[in-house]
Each structure stands twice: as structure tokens, then as C-alpha cells.
Amino acid sequence: MKSIDRASVLITGGSKGIGLAIAREFASHGHNLILVARDRDRLEQAASTISSRFGNSVETIAMDLCGENAAEQLFETVCQAGLSVDILVNNAGAGMTGSFARGDGSRMTNMLKLNMLVLSQLTHLFLQPMLVRKRGRILNISSVVAYFSGAPNWSAYVASKHYVLAFGKGLARELKGTGVMATVVSPGPTKTDFVKTADASHMRAYQITGGSSVEKIAAVAYRACQNGKVTVVPGVFNKILAFLGELHPRAVAFEVFAFLSQKKEQS
Ligand SMILES: NC(=O)c1ccc[n+]([C@@H]2O[C@H](COP(=O)([O-])OP(=O)(O)OC[C@H]3O[C@@H](n4cnc5c(N)ncnc54)[C@H](OP(=O)(O)O)[C@@H]3O)[C@@H](O)[C@H]2O)c1
Structure with a gap:
């Protein structure tokens, strides 16, 4: 499998x-960035720290991706600046925990x-020139929760990450033989x-694990993306969680995740 050298990576x-x-991981391998x-x-x-450490070109675009026609505007901005994107990393995401019924509707x-929507729109827009060039990667960030059939206390978030996983798997198969790969x-x-913005710190899942290191996730993501691997779950504990989530009967896996989604009682 041929990896992409000196790519322009939008994250x-x-x-x-x-x-x-x-971003740091891609920069350390000599790629230029658009953040x-x-x-x-x-x-x-972030841009000045990365470019002074690694010497890469790092462009920035400040934009609310939840704004009106944000995906189209971002694509236009990139094109008008004369930039091209070889690797698109759809990482921005939001989370929300607690009762779905009592949660804030606009949030x-x-x-x-x-x-889901912006991630799909950006993929659709940036994929077109990649297909013409027969070269590119789409790297989408889901969550280990996507491997579970659902979870109380963050029902909508978990379902949105299911979408990212299912979309990515289907897309990867569609792209076979095009020179573009999806991970x-x-x-x-x-x-x-x-953890703070999603109000998730009280959850057993966060208290039990202590949390993964962002550097390890980035290293795994970089390798998988360059190698055209379709799916990857970083870390042994998370691999076990993902495996449990897919075990049958899925009702048992659902209860395991319901437990992890609950508030951990302080001892
Ligand atoms: N942390 C976890 O436990 C965990 C676990 C599994 C999966 N994930 C996924 O990993 C991804 C990254 O999460 P993280 O933990 O790194 O979160 P984070 O530290 O809160 O970073 C989120 C990034 O997205 C940007 N962002 C948020 N809303 C945006 C918007 N409307 N428009 C443009 N940019 C926006 C933020 O910058 P601004 O606020 O300046 O916009 C920030 O750069 C997400 O997709 C998340 O679902 C996280």
C-alpha cells in the first residue's frame, strides 16, 4: 500500500x-496543514507552535462548522486560497450527556x-478533487461507543457516532480502486x-479508564490512514470494549454499556 507523502491535510x-x-503527528511526518x-x-x-517545531506550512481557518452552509463555505475558502486537500480529517465533534428529554434542543x-451532517458534506465536497487526482484519504473520527447498540444518558451522541462508523465502512468499500481510501x-x-463540554466526567467509562493518551490515538490514526485501514480502535482496553459491544446477544452488551454510562458513586 502506497502512503501519501508531503500531503496537504485539513483537520x-x-x-x-x-x-x-x-495535527502534530501529520506535521512530524512532513505534511502541511490546514486547521x-x-x-x-x-x-x-496551535499553528505557530506546530510550524516553529516542525517547519511545515500551517494555514488556519476560523469558522463555526455549525453555521449556515459551513461546509460549502469552508470548501470555497480553501479553493479560493489556492490550496488543495489530499487528506481530510473530520475530527471536530461535540458530545452531550444526561437525559435526552431534559437536554437542550438547540445544543x-x-x-x-x-x-454527522457537516462530516458528510465535507467528505462529499473534498472527495471530488481527490477522485480526479486518484489520490487521497478521508479520516473520520468516531468513538468506541459506536460499537455498542446504544447507550442511555448519551443516546443521541452514541447514535451519531454509529453513523460515522457505518458511513465510513460503506464509503471505504465504495472507494475501492479509486486511489482514495477512507478510515x-x-x-x-x-x-x-x-469531557467537560459533554459533561461526561462523572461517567464510569471515564472514571474507570483514566483516559487514553491523545498522542497514542494520533499515532494509530496516522498509520491507519496512510495504510488505508478501514477501521481501527486505539488501545487494548478499547479494543475489548468494541469486541464486547459486538458480542451477541447484543442485549448483554447494551447492559454493560448502560453500566459504564452511569454516574460513578464516590466512595
Ligand atoms: N474525548 C473523548 O473522550 C472522545 C472519545 C471518543 C471520540 N471522541 C471524538 O474525538 C473528536 C475530538 O474530540 P476531543 O476530545 O479532541 O474534543 P475537544 O478537545 O473538545 O476538541 C474539539 C475540537 O473541535 C473544535 N470544534 C468544536 N465545535 C466546533 C464547531 N462548531 N466548529 C468548528 N470547530 C469546532 C474545537 O475548537 P473550537 O472550540 O475553538 O471550535 C476543538 O478544536 C470528536 O469527534 C469526539 O466525538 C472523543
Whole structure:
């Protein structure tokens, strides 16, 4: 399998957490970057740290991907700047825990938009020039929860990550022989700002595992993407979780994950 050298890599949510670690990993292998996120200052800080350490070109685009026609606007901005994208990393995602019925409706809409709709739109737009060039990679970030048949207390988030996994697997098969490959990476609980914004710190899943390292996730993601691997779950514990999630009867796996989704009582 031929890996892509000196690629131009667009990473959504590349300013912090898993996305920033993926950005550093690609930069360390000599690729140029385009980082996208909302907070302009943090984005520029990330870009200047990466380019001074690795000497790569790092462009930034500050944009809310939940905004009106965001995917089209991002694609236009990239084209107008004369940039091309060989590798698209759909990493930006939001999470939400707690009761679905009592949760905030507009937050839920934005989460589903970012995790599924924008990810699909960006894939569709950036895929076209890759197919013409017969060269490219799509790297989508799902979650280990995608391997479970569902989970209470974050029902909509888990379902959105199912979408990312199922979409990625189907897409990878469709792209066979085109020179473009699609990979889905499904990390387990990882201590990033996501835990706070999704209000997930109280969950057993986060308290039991202590969290994966973003650097390890990024290294696994980079290798899988370059090798055209369709799916990958970083870390042994998460691989076991994913395996459990797919075990039959799935009702048992559902109960295991319901347990992990609950609040851990303080001793
Ligand atoms: N942390 C975990 O436990 C975990 C586990 C499995 C999977 N994941 C997945 O991993 C991915 C990255 O999560 P993370 O843990 O690294 O989260 P994070 O630390 O909160 O980072 C999220 C990134 O996405 C950007 N972002 C968020 N909303 C955006 C929007 N509307 N428009 C543009 N950019 C936006 C953020 O920057 P701004 O805020 O400046 O926009 C930031 O760069 C997500 O898809 C998540 O579902 C996380």
C-alpha cells in the first residue's frame, strides 16, 4: 500500500485535544496543514507552535462548522486560497450527556449537525478533487461507543457516532480502486476538554479508564490512514470494549454499556 507523502491535510477541530495531536503527528511526518476551529486565537497558537517545531506550512481557518452552509463555505475558502486537500480529517465533534428529554434542543441539533451532517458534506465536497487526482484519504473520527447498540444518558451522541462508523465502512468499500481510501478511528474515553463540554466526567467509562493518551490515538490514526485501514480502535482496553459491544446477544452488551454510562458513586 502506497502512503501519501508531503500531503496537504485539513483537520477540523485541529486546535486542541485529539485533533491537535493528529495535527502534530501529520506535521512530524512532513505534511502541511490546514486547521479549522472556531476560536481564532487558540487556532493561531496551535499553528505557530506546530510550524516553529516542525517547519511545515500551517494555514488556519476560523469558522463555526455549525453555521449556515459551513461546509460549502469552508470548501470555497480553501479553493479560493489556492490550496488543495489530499487528506481530510473530520475530527471536530461535540458530545452531550444526561437525559435526552431534559437536554437542550438547540445544543442537540448542533451536535448532530456537526457529528454527522457537516462530516458528510465535507467528505462529499473534498472527495471530488481527490477522485480526479486518484489520490487521497478521508479520516473520520468516531468513538468506541459506536460499537455498542446504544447507550442511555448519551443516546443521541452514541447514535451519531454509529453513523460515522457505518458511513465510513460503506464509503471505504465504495472507494475501492479509486486511489482514495477512507478510515474510521474510534477512540475510547480520552481526557480532553470534550469531557467537560459533554459533561461526561462523572461517567464510569471515564472514571474507570483514566483516559487514553491523545498522542497514542494520533499515532494509530496516522498509520491507519496512510495504510488505508478501514477501521481501527486505539488501545487494548478499547479494543475489548468494541469486541464486547459486538458480542451477541447484543442485549448483554447494551447492559454493560448502560453500566459504564452511569454516574460513578464516590466512595
Ligand atoms: N474525548 C473523548 O473522550 C472522545 C472519545 C471518543 C471520540 N471522541 C471524538 O474525538 C473528536 C475530538 O474530540 P476531543 O476530545 O479532541 O474534543 P475537544 O478537545 O473538545 O476538541 C474539539 C475540537 O473541535 C473544535 N470544534 C468544536 N465545535 C466546533 C464547531 N462548531 N466548529 C468548528 N470547530 C469546532 C474545537 O475548537 P473550537 O472550540 O475553538 O471550535 C476543538 O478544536 C470528536 O469527534 C469526539 O466525538 C472523543
